[in-house]
Amino acid sequence: MREREYDYRNCSSLFGYAAAVHARSGAICQLCGCGRGERPDFDLWRQLTVEHLIGESQGGHLAKNRLAVTERFPSLSFTVRETLSTRIDAANTITACSFCNSTTSRDRSERSMAELIVGSNSGPEETYLAIEAYATSVLERKRQDVEWKMTSIRSAFERHVLPDLLETRCPFSIEAEKAEPSHFEVGRHFQEQVRDKLQQIFHSISRSTSPSAPRRSCIPSTSPLGPVP
Numbered sequence: 001m002r003e004r005e006y007d008y009r010n011c012s013s014l015f016g017y018a019a020a021v022h023a024r025s026g027a028i029c030q031l032c033g034c035g036r037g038e039r040p041d042f043d044l045w046r047q048l049t050v051e052h053l054i055g056e057s058q059g060g061h062l063a064k065n066r067l068a069v070t071e072r073f074p075s076l077s078f079t080v081r082e083t084l085s086t087r088i089d090a091a092n093t094i095t096a097c098s099f100c101n102s103t104t105s106r107d108r109s110e111r112s113m114a115e116l117i118v119g120s121n122s123g124p125e126e127t128y129l130a131i132e133a134y135a136t137s138v139l140e141r142k143r144q145d146v147e148w149k150m151t152s153i154r155s156a157f158e159r160h161v162l163p164d165l166l167e168t169r170c171p172f173s174i175e176a177e178k179a180e181p182s183h184f185e186v187g188r189h190f191q192e193q194v195r196d197k198l199q200q201i202f203h204s205i206s207r208s209t210s211p212s213a214p215r216r217s218c219i220p221s222t223s224p225l226g227p228v229p
């Protein structure tokens with residue numbers, strides 16, 4: 001064990017800038033809804049990301065939105081511009097689980113943030129409201145995309161993945177009472193049990209993941225479970 005406690009603030013995906021985004025969403029993925037429930041789950045929470053509805057490549061990050069606000073409203077004071085930029089950023093950012101963030105990463109909006117800000121013919125408040133409405137429409141489009149993909153992926157999980165996972169876990173029970181406080185210990189214990197049987201396990205689950213194609217063994221040269229015997 002290291003002597004110094006880890007500085008959690010180094011984890012920028014969860015603290016600092018991200019903390020405000022996750023606080024607004026209640027740490028619930030705004031695209032698929034995972035993480036809902038009365039008490040936030042730590043293991044899910046630490047997988048959360050900040051999703052920019054209008055992405056970085058389209059000027060959706062705060063630094064670029066500040067430049068656009070300055071270009072569009074040069075006569076406003078720094079404080080008023082900063083408030084406007086921050087509000088626009090809040091409208092453009094949501095909490096997304098790592099799956100949803102990844103699966104929507106190629107989404108491109110019809111309009112960039114610079115077009116929405118610099119191209120606005122309205123005052124600051126009307127510009128903000130128009131961007132908020134636009135971001136909401138992007139959010140809805142992404143939700144529909146996630147829902148469409150998730151239906152198929154969940155079905156494939158149930159049919160092709162879950163049986164193998166249950167088969168792998170079955171002989172190596174994880175005792176519920178050992179899951180707290182340190183699930184790392186539980187994970188290590190599980191891996192130690194599995195390591196000796198790795199070859200047998202991978203052989204037994206190397207049937208097809210797809211009905212049409214035989215599955216190849218998925219043992220990487222360096223397995224996360226440790227060296228393959």
Ligand SMILES: [Zn+2]
Pocket residue numbers: 029030031032033034096097098099100101
């Ligand atoms: Zn999600």
